[in-house]
Amino acid sequence: MHHVIVTSNLSLHYQGKRALDRLTLSVERSGVHAIVGANGAGKSSLFRVLLGFQAPTAGSASSASILGCDSAHLTPALRGRIGFVNEEHTLPGWMRVDQLTAMQRRLYPQWNQARYAEVVRNFNVGPAQLISQLSRGERAGVNLALALAQSPELLILDEPTLGLDVVARRAFLEALMSASIDSDATIIFCSHQMEEIERVADNLIILERGALRHMSPPFDFCERVQLWVAEFPFRQPDSSHLPGVLQVQQIDGLTHFIVFDQADDFGARLRLMGARSVHSMPVSLERAVNGFLARGHIANAPIAAAA
Numbered sequence: 148m149h150h151v152i153v154t155s156n157l158s159l160h161y162q163g164k165r166a167l168d169r170l171t172l173s174v175e176r177s178g179v180h181a182i183v184g185a186n187g188a189g190k191s192s193l194f195r196v197l198l199g200f201q202a203p204t205a206g207s208a209s210s211a212s213i214l215g216c217d218s219a220h221l222t223p224a225l226r227g228r229i230g231f232v233n234e235e236h237t238l239p240g241w242m243r244v245d246q247l248t249a250m251q252r253r254l255y256p257q258w259n260q261a262r263y264a265e266v267v268r269n270f271n272v273g274p275a276q277l278i279s280q281l282s283r284g285e286r287a288g289v290n291l292a293l294a295l296a297q298s299p300e301l302l303i304l305d306e307p308t309l310g311l312d313v314v315a316r317r318a319f320l321e322a323l324m325s326a327s328i329d330s331d332a333t334i335i336f337c338s339h340q341m342e343e344i345e346r347v348a349d350n351l352i353i354l355e356r357g358a359l360r361h362m363s364p365p366f367d368f369c370e371r372v373q374l375w376v377a378e379f380p381f382r383q384p385d386s387s388h389l390p391g392v393l394q395v396q397q398i399d400g401l402t403h404f405i406v407f408d409q410a411d412d413f414g415a416r417l418r419l420m421g422a423r424s425v426h427s428m429p430v431s432l433e434r435a436v437n438g439f440l441a442r443g444h445i446a447n448a449p450i451a452a453a454a
């Protein structure tokens with residue numbers, strides 16, 4: 148089995164709203180895969196359907212499978228091979244850390260105590276502390292240690308660092324990346340933090356309005372996006388006919404074009420339109436993804452005429 152997740156034509160509608168819109172996606176086994184998308188793009192909905200918490204909307208030739216099994220019919224044994232960490236880090240607040248660990252240890256046959264200890268060491272958590280007394284970052288750390296100790300084949304993390312401060316977020320990511328997980332284990336997480344994705348993800352999956360818009364290593368995606376900065380001394384041109392434009396912004400009297408898959412002749416086009424001092428430069432993943440997701444909202448809007 149090369150793919151841990153396979154969906155085809157998968158839809159989920161809520162009162163006419165399309166959380167997933169005929170999504171076709173295959174995620175390869177092993178490595179770290181990051182799912183990004185604007186708020187409401189369908190990331191959590193996808194996880195809910197894949198994990199069988201939510202039935203998809205019926206559609207022809209529609210399917211969703213996880214670890215080779217239809218999501219609608221996951222057995223307890225199969226669920227035991229999947230770890231899930233959600234943004235709430237919902238753990239029983241009335242339990243002590245060591246009680247919760249002992250309970251999980253009994254539940255999971257592949258429990259790896261050494262790995263639990265290795266991960267939890269990154270967080271300042273005592274075994275006798277009550278879960279309800281832990282800070283949000285500590286709770287996230289315990290949750291991560293519990294999930295990794297299950298030795299999951301597939302670990303799904305739904306915005307695991309939401310609400311954590313910079314220090315806690317870093318500790319969480321470092322614990323995740325340094326954990327001695329099995330080499331063919333697969334991690335899938337969604338996040339709005341591009342610097343996290345830049346650091347840890349091998350594969351970037353961009354969802355937009357419930358459909359797949361892009362999938363590639365983050366570096367490859369960044370390579371295809373460029374920023375062109377031009378000065379138009381006389382009047383702002385109509386850029387609606389320019390190819391590959393994702394986003395146009397006016398910043399300090401200069402026009403910034405974020406473009407996709409354009410060669411150097413894009414600069415020549417700008418000059419033909421009356422631009423002077425035309426420069427191109429690479430962009431961060433944050434700007435590349437934001438530009439990509441802004442496409443269609445701002446990109447096609449006419450540029451306001453210069454005063």
Ligand SMILES: Nc1ncnc2c1ncn2[C@@H]1O[C@H](COP(=O)(O)OP(=O)(O)OP(=O)(O)O)[C@@H](O)[C@H]1O
Pocket residue numbers: 161162164165166184185186187188189190191192193
């Ligand atoms: N229980 C529900 N009832 C009605 N609509 C819902 C429900 N859950 C989600 N939606 C809608 O489905 C769409 C997708 O939501 P989802 O939570 O999957 O997005 P997301 O990509 O995880 O967003 P975020 O980044 O904000 O967490 C949104 O438009 C949301 O309003």
